[in-house]
Amino acid sequence: MIDVLVIGAGVTGSAIARELSRRQRNVVVLERGLDVCEGTTKANSGIVHAGHDAKPGSMKAKMNVRGSEMMEELSKELDFPYRRNTSLVIGFSDEDGKTLEDLLEQGKENGVKGLEIISGDEARVKEPDLSDKVTCALLCPTGGIVDPFLLNIALAENANTNGVEFRFGQEVTDIKKSGDHFTVTAVDVSAEKTEAAPDNNSGEGIGSEGYGSNAFTTTYEARAVVNAAGVYADVFHNMVSENKLKITARRGEYLLMDRKTQGFVNATIFQCPTKMGKGVLVTPTTHGNLLIGPTSVDIDDKECTATTADGLDTVLEKAGLSAEHIPTRQVITSFAGLRAHEAGGDFILSEADDCQGFFDAAGIESPGLTASPAIGEYMAELINEKYPAPVNKSFDGHRVGIPCMSTASAEERKALVRKNPLYANVVCRCELVTEGEIVDAINRPLGAKTLDGIKRRVRAGMGRCQAGFCTPKQMDILARELGIDQGDIVKSEPGAHMLEGRTK
């Protein structure tokens, strides 16, 4: 029997899993993708919000402020990139000025420290590339930026080293409550399906570890279930509860620019928020790229991460209001992400009232990334109260990340290369990522199994040529380290094969 089964290995599920591993219990995380960070977490702004946007008293407000407070310490403990770069919410009119006053008050009520309204000129002293039309700004010294991939990966890796089991390619298809436990059925979506394959559920019996399986279906038995399934959280919640949730995928499109643009802005520049969100922002990333976006459009399809011509045009146009001379010639990629917007507008962090033992972490849209460490802490407390377990004395919250040759000093580089010559063999020239780093990414706990998995861990292929030169080399290394054929390598999702056979 599994003590706690977590659905979803995004940043929320991973943060909860890590907190759960502080107690002695059997925790399993089921993830549909082949890696962590495959849903909402992989496509967002990477912002650590100060916390002035959420309504006072809401879960969003509480979790945001707490998450923002936790982030710096956590970034040291788990070794992921985080920087308190401050943020500015800019206004273009007296009306915007009033909105900023309201935000300031709201922020104070939420417990955000250091908020201050400054003039347009003062804002331009801090950010010379800001538009001349900016008349006022809310300065938020606690605003920051984080690498969303590495935050997620670090939380999951650390959960894993503390005993949490992660099972990938597991798409949950059914959840049933029977007596004091749940029976959760998942289909293996990583397996190549053939017509001859069986599709019934007549698997082996359930073993002592809490699950049994046949070719494609696995059944899990768990005392408690945590629903951290992003845009699908309503689907799973509604399987066990009559109090239905409705989660809408709210798409946001982005454009990312070359690291050459580093220094265009140093702070994160927001526009005044609307009811659809915080508007289009202009921000540096922790790695020195410039990111603009997102749009905000509700869509019916929970899978639709396609960008659109209109969406990308909107981003360019709106970002251009904040700063007129955005170096759009330096765009290296565009992408779209889906926010998990719940109709009530707040995070749902609670046990379902008509299904004991089923815990929702649902409706986790912005500021979900910021809030994730706090959500993990909060959800673990809920579960600990209900299902007490002795403290896990061997819990170690520290993680050491993969060395980074591109940011290392000459002395550090020499030392690393002495330790392992593969750190001197550059594979991705644009981001200066070496074979040693890629091998590390593959062989770590919960290591990379896909090209995107390597990219998110060490940035290979994330630069200006977008993996044009290094794709074949990365595939060579991935095939060698995993002992598989290059033909079986996927970009990210099951079925996303890079190659289609051999030449004549």
Added chain:
Amino acid sequence: MTADRKAKIVIIGGGPAGLAAASSAVKNGTAAEDILIIERDHVLGGILNQCIHNGFGLHTFNEELTGPEYAQRFINIVEEEKVPFLLDTIVVDVSAGSTKIISVMNKTDGFFTIAADAVILAMGCRERPRGALNIPGYRPAGIYTAGTAQRFVNIEGRMPGHEVVILGSGDIGLIMARRMTLEGAKVKVVAELMPYSGGLKRNIVQCLDDFGIPLKLSHTVIDIKGKERVEAVTIAEVGPDRKPVPGTEETYTCDTLLLSCGLIPENELSSQLGVEMNRVTSGPVVNESLETSVPGVFACGNVLHVHDLVDYVSEEATAAGKCAAKYVNAGQWSEVYRTDAESAGKPASETDKHAADIPIEIIARDGVRYTVPSTIHIDRMEDLQKIRFRVGAVYRDASVVIDFNDKVFRSQKKRILAPGEMEQVILKKSDLEAAPDLKTITIRIEEAPKD
């Protein structure tokens, strides 16, 4: 800063440009052991190694060679002359000064620095990726630049896919249309945003026409379908504003989208050096000696401007190698070209200084997008100086006009001028010397009068 090693000329890049520059530097008096070629791949030859088609060397060797054969001719010279080279070695950092410090690393020697008197930039170029084109749609597997696909097919023996749409009619895309077809794939269409092809005419004939592959000019990709692997690509006609025209959409089912939408010189190291860049070529601004704005740093090949034929790369690199050799053999430029007055220990007169320091500016105008070089010091130029350029549109029966100080010096009729083909004019040193107070040379296109 003390460096771990020393060289007179460090050549960054062991492709066709770097190899020709090395061989030329040796011919022009630099000892082979004073040169060092740094190559990031595990073999010399650069991208030619994956260009297994023929058509290389017609100008240089008067015969048709494959890419690897062409490269081998130059590798042979470098090996016979015993020019040192480092393979699998990446340049991490370069800093300028009278001595250049190049930080490199590789698996065998680790991280170390090299001090050099001169540097020749020969890093080549990269392909413009999908992201830089702002093509909307999903981001599935199956979208490759043509060069990446070429490497998979020709080096790895793997097929990127079987049903192919190609966006862009650059030469690598055209070559890959034929290559994929020969390997049994179905190339459904080549879409080109511009109203003309960016590739060589001979490649359109031999790679598309001969295989019945349609080329749709003024078309672009407006959507990519397929979440895991490419399933379909929608193309549409574009108007004069290059925006898609509603109602012209056509969807092609396919598993692969290849991109051949332009090449970008790889000048990240040049930027580190503080080299002045040309916004049109995305390469360094150079003078007649192919020297950049940083003294002692030279550039040639596709890092300088994207060439159509490798033969011209070799020719240009040969010139760069010669100039670098002159520079290091004498110590520095001021030694090579200092005026008589200066070498006699007296301050140079204003006129002498003027002649030495203020070069003639070459202006590209009226359809000429850029020129390489963009300045000429008369005293440093060879008897004949090639000026290479590209035009911005297709011209028929137009004239290439050269103005000296705004007055027509020469006009030459051309049956056809196209953006895909590099053009050149040759200037004689004696003509420049004879022109009174020459400050600017303009290269422009004069269209044929319409009848």
